[in-house]
Amino acid sequence: GWDPVGAVALHVWAGYAAVGCAAAHGAYWIGIWYARGVNGFAATVPPRKCWDFRADVWETRHGTYGHDGTGRTCFSYFINFFGMVAAVSFILLTLTSLPWVRRKYYRVFYLSHVGFAVLSLCALLCHYHKMVFFLCPSLLYYAASSFPTAAQALLSFRRGGTRVLGAEAIPDSGGCVDLALLASPEAAATLAANPVRSVRICVPALSCLWHPFTVIAAAEDRRVVRILFRQYGSFTTGLARALRRDVRRPKVLVDGYYGAPDRYGDAAGHDAAVLVAGGIGIVSHLSLVTALRQGRGEQRTRHVALHWMCRDEGLVRHVAKRYLGPLLAGGEGDGDTRVRVVVHHTRGYRPLSKRPNGEDGKGDRAEEEDAEEVPFEHVGGGGPFVPAHFAPMGASLWQNLPYALVFSVIAWTGLAVTYHANKYISGIHFYPSLLGTSLLPLPAVLGVALAVSLPAVALAERRRMQSTTFDTVATEDPAQAIGEAEATAAATADEEGCGIEHQVGRPEVGRLLDEVPEECRNPGVFVCGPTALHKAVRKAAAERSKRKGDGGGRAWAFYEEAFEV
Known part of the structure; x- marks a missing residue:
C-alpha cells in the first residue's frame, strides 16, 4: 500500500545513511590504528594457515602485528577481512546505483544492486555476528x-499466468502499445475505488525481474484492465514483440495493486484539480479524470482541467478515440463538475478537415507499425488478474x-x-x-x-x-465486448468532435494554473511526466502559493506520479 515514489525516496536516503555510518565506523578504527602506531590494513588479509579452518589454528597467533609484534589470531584476521569485503561491496553498490546508471543501464543497476547488497549483508554478518539482530x-x-x-x-504461473485479451501497436506513437488483461471482480472493484493504481508485470520468458506499469480501468467492460506503455528498454520492447508474435505467447504474471493510497480522495478534497501530463504520462490521469467526472460521495471538485503535452500524433488520436472521446461524449461534465481537456501538440497539429485526401497524419513509421498492429482477440491462456491476497489494502480492520x-x-x-x-x-x-x-x-x-x-x-x-460469482454478462467473451465497444466509440467520438481542445506548442505552466477560476480557493495540481515537467509544475505551484502568504493568490497543493524513480 505504500506510494512507490515515497518508498523509493525513503530507500535512497536510508542507503545514504547506511553508507555514511559505514564510513564513520571505518574512519573510527583507522583513527585507532593511527593512534596505536600500527598499520591495520596489514591485518585485513588472513595468512595461508588461517584458511585451514581447523579449530586448533583458529586461536593461534600469526604474523608480526602491532607495537609488540605478537601477531593476531585467525579469528581477528577474518573479522577485518569481512569488514573490508563489506566496505568494498558497499562502495560498488553505491556507484552502480547512481541515477544515470539506473536510467541508462537498468539491468546492470538491478543485478549489481541485488548482488552487492547480498554480498555486503553476508560480509557484515560475518564481520559481527550479532549484526543479525540489527538487520x-x-x-x-x-x-x-x-x-x-x-x-x-x-x-499464477502454474495456472498459466494472467489472460491477455489483446495487444495493439499504436501507429505513429513512438512505439506505444495498448494491452488488455482479464480482471477478476476483486480487481475491478479495487480499481474502481481507487483509480490511480499500478501493477508489476513479470514475463519469465523475457526476464525474471518485475516491472511497474500504470493500469487503466476499461470503460467498455469492468472485467478488463488496460495498460498503455511505450517501448523503452529491453523488457518493454521484448514484451511488445512477444505479444505480436503468431506463435504461443509467453506467460504474463501480474502483481498489484500499488501506488498512492487514495489519489482520488486527494483530488476530491479540492474544489479545483489541474491535471498536467507529458507524453505517455497521460496514463496516470485517464482513470482519475474519469472518476472525477462521474463524481461520487462528498466530492468537492467543481473544476477539472486536463492539460496533456504530447508530440506523437498517433498516440493523441488513440487516446482521444478510446479514452477521452467516450468520456466527453456526453458533454463537459455531469452535475456541478466541469471537465476541460486540452491537448498541447508540441510537434505541430493539423485538423483532419485541413489534411489532404489520403493523408491521415501518420509519420514515417506508420507503415512499419501498421504491419505490426494486432486486433483485439484472445492471445494467450491463463486466468483473470487477482489483486494480492495479503496486502494492506482493506478499508477496515477485519479486511x-x-x-x-x-x-x-x-x-x-x-x-x-x-x-x-x-x-x-x-x-x-x-x-x-x-x-x-x-x-x-x-x-x-x-x-x-x-x-x-x-x-x-x-x-x-x-x-x-x-x-x-459472475453475472450473466460474464458468459460473453470479454475480447468480443472490447471489439463492440471500440466500434461504438469510433461512431460516437472522433478526433475533433468529442469536446477536446487542441493547441499547438508547449504551454507556459504558470498560465495553466492561472486559468483556474478565482472562486476556487483550494486548488490542487497533479502531474505525471518527465522530471523536467515535474520541476516546472512544482516551481509554478510554489510561486503561486507564496503569493497567498504575501496577501494574494491561492495555496496550491502539489501531487506527482513519477515514472522516473
Whole structure:
C-alpha cells in the first residue's frame, strides 16, 4: 500500500545513511590504528594457515602485528577481512546505483544492486555476528511483505499466468502499445475505488525481474484492465514483440495493486484539480479524470482541467478515440463538475478537415507499425488478474486481519528462529561458527516465510474461487465486448468532435494554473511526466502559493506520479 515514489525516496536516503555510518565506523578504527602506531590494513588479509579452518589454528597467533609484534589470531584476521569485503561491496553498490546508471543501464543497476547488497549483508554478518539482530527488522519485514506475493505469483504461473485479451501497436506513437488483461471482480472493484493504481508485470520468458506499469480501468467492460506503455528498454520492447508474435505467447504474471493510497480522495478534497501530463504520462490521469467526472460521495471538485503535452500524433488520436472521446461524449461534465481537456501538440497539429485526401497524419513509421498492429482477440491462456491476497489494502480492520495474521506469523517465527540459531552457536569461535551463526538464520527465515505463504495463498485462492460469482454478462467473451465497444466509440467520438481542445506548442505552466477560476480557493495540481515537467509544475505551484502568504493568490497543493524513480 505504500506510494512507490515515497518508498523509493525513503530507500535512497536510508542507503545514504547506511553508507555514511559505514564510513564513520571505518574512519573510527583507522583513527585507532593511527593512534596505536600500527598499520591495520596489514591485518585485513588472513595468512595461508588461517584458511585451514581447523579449530586448533583458529586461536593461534600469526604474523608480526602491532607495537609488540605478537601477531593476531585467525579469528581477528577474518573479522577485518569481512569488514573490508563489506566496505568494498558497499562502495560498488553505491556507484552502480547512481541515477544515470539506473536510467541508462537498468539491468546492470538491478543485478549489481541485488548482488552487492547480498554480498555486503553476508560480509557484515560475518564481520559481527550479532549484526543479525540489527538487520532483523528490515529482513523480516521484507520477507513478510514479499513472500506471500511471490507465492501467489508462483501459483499464477502454474495456472498459466494472467489472460491477455489483446495487444495493439499504436501507429505513429513512438512505439506505444495498448494491452488488455482479464480482471477478476476483486480487481475491478479495487480499481474502481481507487483509480490511480499500478501493477508489476513479470514475463519469465523475457526476464525474471518485475516491472511497474500504470493500469487503466476499461470503460467498455469492468472485467478488463488496460495498460498503455511505450517501448523503452529491453523488457518493454521484448514484451511488445512477444505479444505480436503468431506463435504461443509467453506467460504474463501480474502483481498489484500499488501506488498512492487514495489519489482520488486527494483530488476530491479540492474544489479545483489541474491535471498536467507529458507524453505517455497521460496514463496516470485517464482513470482519475474519469472518476472525477462521474463524481461520487462528498466530492468537492467543481473544476477539472486536463492539460496533456504530447508530440506523437498517433498516440493523441488513440487516446482521444478510446479514452477521452467516450468520456466527453456526453458533454463537459455531469452535475456541478466541469471537465476541460486540452491537448498541447508540441510537434505541430493539423485538423483532419485541413489534411489532404489520403493523408491521415501518420509519420514515417506508420507503415512499419501498421504491419505490426494486432486486433483485439484472445492471445494467450491463463486466468483473470487477482489483486494480492495479503496486502494492506482493506478499508477496515477485519479486511486487513488476514494480512496482519500472515505477516505476524512470518515475522515472529523468523525472529524466534534467528534468536535460537544465534544463541546456540554464538560461543564457539572457529570458522564454521562464523558462517553458521551469521548466515544460517537467513535461509531458515526464508524457509519459514515460504512455508507460511504457500498454504495461506492457496487457501485464500480456494476461498475466492468458491465465493466468486459472475453475472450473466460474464458468459460473453470479454475480447468480443472490447471489439463492440471500440466500434461504438469510433461512431460516437472522433478526433475533433468529442469536446477536446487542441493547441499547438508547449504551454507556459504558470498560465495553466492561472486559468483556474478565482472562486476556487483550494486548488490542487497533479502531474505525471518527465522530471523536467515535474520541476516546472512544482516551481509554478510554489510561486503561486507564496503569493497567498504575501496577501494574494491561492495555496496550491502539489501531487506527482513519477515514472522516473
